[in-house]
């Protein structure tokens with residue numbers, strides 16, 4: 249047992265900013281452009297080339313990127329979009345913004361990602377009932393990729409589009425292709441919220457290899473306004489002229505955000521490496537305990553946005569107690585996520601408890617432990633010792649009750 253004793257709460261995730269990041273923002277403040285200058289396209293280009301995608305569009309959040317990705321794919325009323333119930337609500341809200349219906353695919357308890365078997369069965373039945381989805385939004389939970397090669401084959405067989413919600417997965421790869429390459433999808437979305445792998449404060453990005461989709465996303469990001477004479481309905485009135493040809497939004501990223509993202513992107517691989525090293529230490533520490541932990545599939549090199557353990561089934565009644573005790577000892581354990589279909593808004597849409605039993609079982613057992621690049625070895629050992637001590641207490645108490 250370590251003697252380390254944290255005086256303040258160890259958070260579950262945290263940004264890592266250095267002097268270069270700060271200088272990059274100050275440079276923008278001293279420049280002529282706070283918005284719509286050179287930094288946004290520079291950031292887009294840097295992320296597109298890192299991922300091996302042709303086009304990247306920066307937005308003010310992953311939520312807005314998901315929204316306009318759905319619109320670019322033609323998602324609208326009468327359409328159905330499927331996603332995982334174990335995600336942040338933004339993964340499914342984006343389809344509701346477009347007037348579409350949402351449905352969920354239950355998860356695989358080993359990875360926390362949507363289950364390939366459940367997806368295959370659901371598609372089979374949906375085809376028979378003529379209710380196939382227009383799009384599937386896969387979520388790479390914690391930075392572990394879904395089984396993209398098989399999911400892509402299913403998309404060809406059943407004719408649906410794929411959006412990768414890779415909010416957790418920049419820097420990860422699947423089959424040696426960087427997430428964001430869109431090798432197995434139409435569009436990939438990243439989030440740059442401060443707890444994510446790299447940050448631009450708030451921010452997101454949509455990547456694609458299809459020029460038409462990229463143009464649509466860029467148009468929708470900026471009110472549906474174009475300066476391109478080729479797509480205008482009449483000859484330009486002069487150099488000031490623009491036309492609004494779609495109903496778009498102001499989802500633009502600022503120069504300040506892009507400069508921070510660009511500076512952070514230089515350390516992306518280091519961050520992912522540090523996260524993997526911390527995850528390996530957790531794996532080692534828990535491998536002989538009753539806890540299980542989410543594991544990436546063999547094709548994935550994870551970005552480890554989160555480290556999630558599952559309580560053994562017999563101990564699930566102690567879930568709240570374990571998390572509360574960890575927090576009382578300054579370890580900010582968390583749960584990612586409350587199943588989306590159990591949210592009141594979704595219950596009002598007709599979803600109910602029991603609809604996705606594996607996701608619900610996962611929710612009763614999942615605990616996210618602190619994981620971020622500058623988490624010290626001492627602090628990590630303290631987290632491990634504190635959690636294992638709690639588990640041992642539960643085990644001992646249960647044994648004494650049984651006897």
Ligand SMILES: Cc1ncc(COP(=O)(O)O)c(C=O)c1O
Pocket residue numbers: 309310311312335336338339387413415416438439440441450451452
């Ligand atoms: C899986 C997932 N999708 C979407 C989002 C939304 O990201 P943002 O906060 O950048 O809008 C998040 C953020 O937590 C997320 O975790």
